Each structure stands twice: as structure tokens, then as C-alpha cells.
Amino acid sequence: MRITVLAGGIGGARFLTGLRTLGHDITVIGNNGDDVTMYGLRICPDLDTVMYTLGGGISAERGWGREDETFRVRDDIGAYVGASGTDDLPSWFGLGDLDLATHLVRAHWLAEGVPLSAVTARLCARWDPGVRLLPSTDDRVETHVTLAHGERVHFQEWWVRLHASVPATAIELFGASEARPAPGVLDAIAGADVVVLPPSNPVVSVGTILAVPGIRDAVVATSAPVVGVSPIVGGAPVRGMADACLAAIGVETSAYAVARHYGELLDGWLVDEGDKADADRLNEEGLPARAAPLLMTDVDATARIADAALSLAADVRK
Ligand code: GDP
Ligand code: CA
Numbered sequence: 001m002r003i004t005v006l007a008g009g010i011g012g013a014r015f016l017t018g019l020r021t022l023g024h025d026i027t028v029i030g031n032n033g034d035d036v037t038m039y040g041l042r043i044c045p046d047l048d049t050v051m052y053t054l055g056g057g058i059s060a061e062r063g064w065g066r067e068d069e070t071f072r073v074r075d076d077i078g079a080y081v082g083a084s085g086t087d088d089l090p091s092w093f094g095l096g097d098l099d100l101a102t103h104l105v106r107a108h109w110l111a112e113g114v115p116l117s118a119v120t121a122r123l124c125a126r127w128d129p130g131v132r133l134l135p136s137t138d139d140r141v142e143t144h145v146t147l148a149h150g151e152r153v154h155f156q157e158w159w160v161r162l163h164a165s166v167p168a169t170a171i172e173l174f175g176a177s178e179a180r181p182a183p184g185v186l187d188a189i190a191g192a193d194v195v196v197l198p199p200s201n202p203v204v205s206v207g208t209i210l211a212v213p214g215i216r217d218a219v220v221a222t223s224a225p226v227v228g229v230s231p232i233v234g235g236a237p238v239r240g241m242a243d244a245c246l247a248a249i250g251v252e253t254s255a256y257a258v259a260r261h262y263g264e265l266l267d268g269w270l271v272d273e274g275d276k277a278d279a280d281r282l283n284e285e286g287l288p289a290r291a292a293p294l295l296m297t298d299v300d301a302t303a304r305i306a307d308a309a310l311s312l313a314a315d316v317r318k
Pocket of ligand 1: 007229231237
């Protein structure tokens with residue numbers, strides 16, 4: 001089967017490690033909302049997390065960046081921060097030394113005019129992730145967050161520097177109105193046998209992919225069943241701060257509320273076995289929903305989650 005997955009970083013990449021074992025033809029539409037330019041380098045954290053995770057290069061401990069990494073360059077930049085008397089160097093953002101190689105190569109190709117989708121394909125030629133990885137768009141987009149007192153900051157500043165500790169009142173994909181889906185994205189949605197929304201952040205991963213004009217409409221229009229896996233288990237994110245993102249857009253942190261937020265996009269929804277009441281309520285309201293263990297503890301457990309998502313898709317298709 002041709003399966004198209006709209007994936008963020010860690011949650012999406014983990015899910016893909018399980019899905020990949022089931023032997024289908026997988027296209028991943030990655031999130032560009034996290035993208036940012038620092039030190040003149042275009043950084044695409046979610047694309048890299050998918051590429052490194054599936055390519056066997058991810059840091060198992062951190063879940064982002066490279067295994068066997070060192071941070072000599074970052075630490076040396078720190079010496080300039082202290083000495084220069086300025087605080088505008090983003091020394092809080094961790095780019096390891098090996099990771100810098102990826103960023104130098106990406107910057108080189110982008111500067112030569114190679115579109116991000118082609119750059120991503122070239123980077124993946126080394127990592128051989130076993131899926132086709134597409135950015136949501138070749139155009140420049142990034143998520144901006146409005147803080148409670150009105151200041152607007154880049155998503156990375158809110159997430160990494162402030163740890164989402166300051167409440168947000170709005171989250172939007174800056175540049176979206178000018179952006180177009182990357183080559184292959186709309187075809188991958190229209191031509192899929194199943195479209196999956198993995199347990200990725202509904203706001204700043206899946207939400208920002210859907211915010212690229214044309215993608216949401218394509219997901220609504222595809223004849224493929226669209227099934228989602230809840231990233232919220234027992235009323236909380238399994239890891240990360242998705243609750244802060246959901247609060248910013250006025251959505252309750254529950255498996256039920258995330259399904260309702262996706263609304264007409266979904267043909268089926270998987271919740272954790274402990275959230276069976278959420279599934280019952282959704283079924284009563286007409287959305288096919290099932291409960292299954294949703295903790296991605298290892299590749300086998302994750303493959304069972306992916307399998308449950310595909311069997312739900314097969315049943316809703318009938
Ligand atoms: P990010 O870009 O690195 O934040 O990663 P994603 O957006 O792809 O995924 C983040 C989401 O993954 C968070 O909201 C977590 O709750 C969810 N998540 C992480 N581990 C698990 C897990 O084992 N099971 C489920 N159901 N969700 C998970
Ligand atoms: Ca992310």
C-alpha cells in the first residue's frame with residue numbers, strides 16, 4: 001500500500017520506525033514550522049529528526065541531533081557571547097559538531113538554488129531512511145508564537161529557550177500565505193491508499209503542515225481513509241509540551257478534543273487503551289474510534305500501533 005504520513009519530529013519519527021517494518025511504500029510529509037535560520041544556516045529540525053531516526057543516526061538519549069555528538073563549536077560560540085557584551089547570539093540552540101556538517105551541506109545547496117525538497121532528497125541519499133521524505137513546502141515558512149503580553153517570537157525561542165513556560169495566545173505559520181506545497185506533496189495525499197496523522201503535535205507539527213495552502217484541502221478531498229493516532233494519553237502529552245500548544249488555540253488536552261479539533265479531516269482515530277471513554281464518545285458522535293496501547297516503547301510496540309491504525313483504515317474504507 002501507498003501510505004502518506006504527516007509527521008513532526010520525535011513522535012512522528014518514532015511512529016515511522018514501527019510503520020516501516022510493515023513493508024509498505026511510505027511517503028512522509030515533514031513539518032517546516034520549526035525551521036529557523038541561525039548563523040546563516042537554514043535549520044529544519046523536524047526533517048532532520050525523521051532522517052536521522054530512520055537512518056540510524058539519531059541520538060537515542062536526546063531524541064534529536066546525532067549520536068556520538070560533541071558540542072565544541074557551540075561551546076566556543078559561548079566564549080563570544082561572554083566577551084562581546086551582546087546577547088543576540090542564539091547560544092541556547094544546540095547544533096552539535098556532526099550535525100553542523102548536515103547544516104553546512106544544506107546551506108551550500110540552498111545557496112546554489114537547489115530547492116529544499118531536492119536538498120532533502122540529497123541528504124536522505126546518505127541516510128537511506130526507507131521512506132520518501134518531502135518537506136511540506138520549498139518556500140520559507142516558520143511558526144511564530146504570540147506571548148501573553150503581546151510579544152511575538154519564533155517558535156524555537158518559545159519552545160527551546162523559554163520551554164513554553166510563558167503562555168501563548170496565538171500560534172501561526174508565518175509565510176504560509178505565500179507558500180505552496182512542495183513537489184509531490186499533493187500527489188502523495190491524493191494518490192495514497194491511507195493517510196496517517198501519527199502521534200505528532202497537533203498544533204506545531206501536523207497543524208503547521210496543514211497550514212500550507214492546499215494541503216488541508218487535499219487531505220479532506222483524498223479518497224484514501226485518513227486515520228490518526230492520539231499524541232495525548234491520559235489527558236497529557238506523552239512527552240513534550242503539546243498541552244501548552246493546545247491551550248494556545250483553545251483546545252483541551254485530551255484524546256477526544258484533539259480528534260474533534262481535526263474534525264472533518266479524520267475518518268478514524270486511535271486512542272490509548274486507558275482513554276476508552278474518549279473512543280466511546282467519538283463513536284457515539286459518529287467518528288470510528290478504537291482504543292489500543294499507544295505507548296511507543298520499542299519498535300515492536302510501535303509496529304503494533306501502526307498496524308492498528310492501518311486496520312482501522314481498512315475498516316472505515318469499507
Ligand atoms: P516533535 O516535533 O519532536 O515535538 O515531535 P512530534 O510533533 O512528531 O511529536 C510530539 C508528540 O509525540 C507529543 O505530543 C507526544 O505526546 C507524542 N508522543 C511521544 N511519544 C509518544 C508515545 O509513545 N505514544 C504516543 N501516543 N504519543 C507520543
Ligand atoms: Ca517539531
